[in-house]
Amino acid sequence: MRTIEICAGAGGQAIGLHMAGAEHVVLVENDRHACETLENNNRTHKLNWGEVICGDLEEFVEKQAESYRGQIDLVAGGVPCPPFSKAGKQLGGDDERDLFPAALKLVEIVRPTAVMLENVPGLLEPKFAAYRKELKARLLSLGYESEWAELQASDFGVSQLRPRAVLVALPKQYFPLFEWPEHSKEKPKSVGETLLDLMESKGWEGAANWASLANDVAPTIVGGSKKHGGPDLGPTRAKRKWHSMHVNGHRIGKNDEVPDKSFRGVLSKDGTIREGHENMPLLTLRMVARLQGFPDYWEFAGSKTHAYRQIGNAFPPPVAEAVGRQIKSVLSKINVDTDYFVEAAE
Incomplete structure (x- = not known):
């Protein structure tokens, strides 16, 4: 073909x-x-x-x-x-x-x-x-x-x-x-199931608990306009959906911005949820690409903004x-x- x-x-x-x-x-x-x-x-x-x-x-x-x-x-x-x-x-x-x-x-x-x-x-x-x-x-x-x-x-x-x-x-x-x-x-995997191995790759002990809370599929990922704006997870409604899954939707992390052992996370020791997006993990470029269906080996050229735009606009x-x-x-x-x-x- x-x-x-x-x-x-x-x-x-x-x-x-x-x-x-x-x-x-x-x-x-x-x-x-x-x-x-x-x-x-x-x-x-x-x-x-x-x-x-x-x-x-x-x-x-x-x-x-x-x-x-x-x-x-x-x-x-x-x-x-x-x-x-x-x-x-x-x-x-x-x-x-x-x-x-x-x-x-x-x-x-x-x-x-x-x-x-x-x-x-x-x-x-x-x-x-x-x-x-x-x-x-x-x-x-x-x-x-x-x-x-x-x-x-x-x-x-x-x-x-x-x-x-x-x-x-x-x-x-x-x-x-x-x-x-x-x-x-088969039902598609949730965001938590899809990204758990990446979220825990730097030793974040709360990754499994976070994955249990991120128990839905992602809203539509958007690449953004070439004329304005940096990489984030979309308009206000989309950000609210991401926050409901305890993902910080205000920006995209670089591939090395994965939670480590020092990251507090959304769950406190007594099991209550900490409010505020600063307690929610960011999605990295690799994570967003996986949610878009790209294979993990696929690399994206350009700055973070250029790479995210390519990912977000893909079929x-x-x-x-x-x-x-x-x-x-x-x-x-x-x-x-x-x-x-x-x-x-x-």
């Missing part, structure tokens, strides 16, 4: 698709820190991914896409979310950051067998019904049937409530073969893997020759 990965970020979707059997031919990303993350991990872990193109997607489509025509099974990516996010103005297609047109132009030029694009669930709201209809009509004009679904990360083993809107498109004659992945039958790898396996299953059933599809669709 040869892929072009667009808006690749730190590689959340790319990791998941890799686990599903994808061979990444090229990855396109415009953030230099994320590009460095992709390049470093590809080299260190010998993933055999293709070239990382660190630049503008529209420029890539205009100048380089034609060279991949008829060679790609899947075009995948997470186009920018701000045009559709409830945290923004929700300008949709009127937002200059909207890259769905560039993604569809890439599909038109490359003619992959399948398409997979993800975004925030706000895109599935009624106010964007006309926009979704337009995208669906455009894909249909190119020979693809498509469908949106809202997938919840916690349904696929991720210790986080993170709903995402996912679009899958296939040649219209083959789309009936596609089925959305089934939810995991959880286990969700991408689940969808990728369903797409690959269809491809294996139909055994589509991509050159044939290019000719048939023209």
Whole structure:
């Protein structure tokens, strides 16, 4: 399953698709820190991914896409979310950051067998019904049937409530073969269960007690805007949820800021809970990455702020893997020759 990965970020979707059997031919990303993350991990872990193109997607489509025509099974990516996010103005297609047109132009030029694009669930709201209809009509004009679904990360083993809107498109004659992945039958681990080994790694004696109190999955982790703000665990409502699990949500710790033997913690000796976020442990970058579904070996380039932004904006790898396996299953059933599809669709 040869892929072009667009808006690749730190590689959340790319990791998941890799686990599903994808061979990444090229990855396109415009953030230099994320590009460095992709390049470093590809080299260190010998993933055999293709070239990382660190630049503008529209420029890539205009100048380089034609060279991949008829060679790609899947075009995948997470186009920018701000045009559709409830945290923004929700300008949709009127937002200059909207890259769905560039993604569809890439599909038109490359003619992959399948398409997979993800975004925030706000895109599935009624106010964007006309926009979704337009995208669906455009894909249909190119020979693809498509469908949106809202997938919840916690349904696929991720210790986080993170709903995402996912679009899958296939040649219209083959789309009936596609089925959305089934939810995991196992309940996702809580924040405490997921992070206990990291929390106790420097000898904090209260780690197990803390884990018993952090007995729910995480709220949606957000990366924050490039224009303002440092790394923290989101808006006020999210911070309240973190505090209810006895996590200090006011900032993110560096990977060495793990509670040690001197840390007092949330429980006093008589078993009562100490109030105040200063008694709650911070989450480190590694902890947040694990809650996002990244493997522990994945390293993030740049400062703490740059690294956290990459983590917080990622598509959880286990969700991408689940969808990728369903797409690959269809491809294996139909055994589509991509050159044939290019000719048939023209």
